[in-house]
Amino acid sequence: MCGIVGVVGRGPASALLLDALKRLEYRGYDSAGIATLEDGSLTRRRAVGKLANLKSRLDSEPLAGRIGIGHTRWATHGRPDETNAHPHMVDGVAIVHNGIIENHRELRNDLKAAGAHFATETDSEVVAHLVSRERKNGYEPVAAVRKVLPRLSGTFALAFLFEGHDNLLIGARKGSPLAVGYGCGEMFLGSDAMALAPLTDIVAYLEDGDLAVVTREQIEFIDVNGARLRRTSAKVAGAAVIVHKGEHRHFMAKEIHEQPKVVGQTLAQYIARDGTIRLPAGVDVDFGTVDRVSIVACGTSFYAGLIAKYWFERYARLPVEIDIASEFRYRDVPFGAGNLAIFVSQSGETADTLASLEFAKTHGQHVLSVVNVQTSTMARSSDIVMPTLAGPEIGVASTKAFTCQLAILLCIAIAAGRSRGVLSTEDERSLVRALAQIPDYMAHALELEPKVHELAREIARARDALFIGRGTNYPLALEGALKLKEVTYIHAEGYAAGELKHGPIALIDKGLPVIVIAPYDATFEKTMSNMQEVIARGGRIILLTDERGAALAASSGCSVLALPDIPPAVAPLALAVPLQLLAYHSAAIMGTDVDQPRNLAKSVTVE
Incomplete structure (x- = not known):
């Protein structure tokens, strides 16, 4: 979950590296560092905490040199302190690393036995020692890296800088993403195209096992045996868009408020003029022959998949297996030949989801990805890509994605239902009409913000919170609880409302806020019964419902957030907005770091 960047430039490298690292800070902000070659010698600056601390260090202790590497860290091995911060330097070799070297203990012990002395607690330092040892054995930089890489188990994106070689960077990839960028008399490498956006819009991606030998004049791709590889570069449209908070205090607030627009843009890709769903050209899935759908994701994307399970089963009569990516490939999943596996990710670089995708491909599944970054590894590895148009999401807690x-x-589920003969043309058009209104429903939800802010004052004083719902509102309860945990650090749990009496009701007291998600639908009355059980035990209720539900709950004495009456099929998209606002305002009142919560990173690129 770290971010790496490298520059072989025409002018001072440190400012370019720092700017690129700003775009990678979503990958980790425990520490950051830069190393450059100045008059042939390696120098570096590192700082604990956010990138601003490194900038202050560089302001007081500038780095010269036209070539360098940089790193922003999310700690896996070793405490987040300056000693463990990257780049690591050993006898004329500097490295930055994203990933995990799983056999680092064995390698460290071998190196120590041979007389090596380690300065850090990290797994990454062993790579610098191994390459340095090969250099001492007489190997040139590229050959030294080639000899070391086969010894590394785990995942890595690596960048190497060598003392005395002011026109050479080496990048290597196994599992973790790495891209290179082309300039005029200068070249770049980075964890993704977004990092390189201020520098270039011509990008190529390393595949697993690739090395990139980068000089000011060219980029050469080779494998560990030295054989040349062909990798195609492409222009990355829109990557250099500068993202600002605008009038908002935090990116999370801005991204919550962008949802009517970006959801409308996303839907416009899939809604045809005749009021039906139009899947993109090249989406070649015969849903009539699909016996089962597997949906795999992590975190918030997993909850999106869990809501989709209800949709596929109701509107397409397709059984759905939904799984957390970190569990999926370690179970003995019985795949049916030719079935559909859907992978959901904001970044398209989530390590567990990518590994599960490859696992599904080896078992003959059609692979479809729903992803926000069309140039991501997941998108490039999928048979079918269904891109969201959320735009860059900077806040770590996902909202608009x-x-x-x-x-x-939901569009895919409707298309599947039509293809399988479950939905008539009029059924489809009715669902599509409801979908087309979602941006308006979301705008109404945003109008609840002043009341949400007042309720957030109560949440901010709590130590725990409980979210409950039925049907698709159950996954929303899980997501609401996750959002609150992520940005406030308040312990929160999401439960199916029918499970209340099977344990969670023991938690109820006057100090526990219970957020009940219950628009008027087929399970409304049952959820109201669960709500009354909470009230009878002194619990404090916040009811998220619609106008009809609010009218029926008027005498209950709970706090009510009421949206307009919304067709149940599309209600989760609008109901998500007040839950996001509740988490956001609670965190803002508490003074936590809303956009970059402690211990979290946006793109989870390690298992």
């Missing part, structure tokens, strides 16, 4: 994922998953 979640609702855009929901929009696409």
Whole structure:
């Protein structure tokens, strides 16, 4: 979950590296560092915490040199302190690393036995020692790296800088993403195209096992045996868009408010003029022959998939197996030949989801990805890509990507239902009409913000919170609880409302806020009964419902957030907005770091 960047430039490298690292800070902000070659010698600056601390260090202690590497860290091995911060330097070799070297203990012990002395607790430092040892054995930089890589188990994106070689960077990839960028008399490498956007819009991606030998004049791709490889570069449209908070205090607030627009843009890809769903050209799935759908994701994307399970089973009569990516490939999953596996991710670089995708491909599944980054590894590895148009999401806690994922998953479910003969043309058009109104429903949800802010004052004083719902509102309860945990650090749990009496009701007291998600639908009355059980035990209720539900709950004495009456099929997209606002305002009142919560990173590129 770290971010790496490298520059072989025409002018001072440190400012370019720092700017690129700003775009990678979503990958980790425990520490950051830069190393450059100055008059042939390696120098570096590192700082604990966010990138601003490194900038202050560089302001007082500038780095010269036209070539360098940089790193922003999310700690896996070793405490987040300056000693463990990258780049690591050993006898004329500097490296930055994203990933995990799983056999680092064995390698460290071998190196220590040979007399090596380690400065850090990290797994990454062993790579610098191994390459340095090969250099001492007489190997040139490229050959030294080639000899070391086969010894590394795990995942890595690596960049190497060598003392005395002011026109050479080496990049290597196994599992973790790495891209290179082309300039005029300068070249770049980075964890993704977004990092390189201020520098270039011509990008190529390393595949697993690739090495990139980068000089100011060219980029050469080779494998560990030295054989040349062909990798195609392409222009990355829109990557250099500069993202600002605008009038908002935090990116999370801005991204919540962008949802009517971006969900509308996403839906516009899939709604035809005749009021039916139009899947993109090249989406070649015969849903009539599909016996089962597997949906795999992590975190918020998993909850989007869990809501989609209800949709596929109701509107397409397709059984759905929904799984967390980190569990999926370690179970002995009985695949049916030719079935559909859907992978959902904001970044398209989530390590567990990518590994599960490859696992599904080896078992003959059609692979479809719902992803926000069309140049991501997941998109490039899939048979079918269904892109969301959420735009860059900077806040670590996902908001607009979640609702855009929901929009696409519902479109797929409707298309499947039509293909399988479950939905008539009029059924489809009725659902599509409801979908087309979602941006308006979301705008109404945003109008609840002043009341949400007042309720957030109560949440901010709580130590725990409980979210409950039925049907698609159950996954929303899970997502609401996750959002609150992520940005406030308040312990929160999401439960199916019918499970209340099977344990969670023991938690109820006057200090526990219970957020009940219950628009008027087929299970409304049953959820109201669960709500009354909470009230009878002194619990404090916040009811998220619609106008009809609010009228029926008027005498209950709970706090009510009421949206307009919304067709149940599309209600999750609008109901998500007040839950996001509740988490956001609670965190803002508490003064936590809303956009970059402690211990979290946006793109989880390690298992």
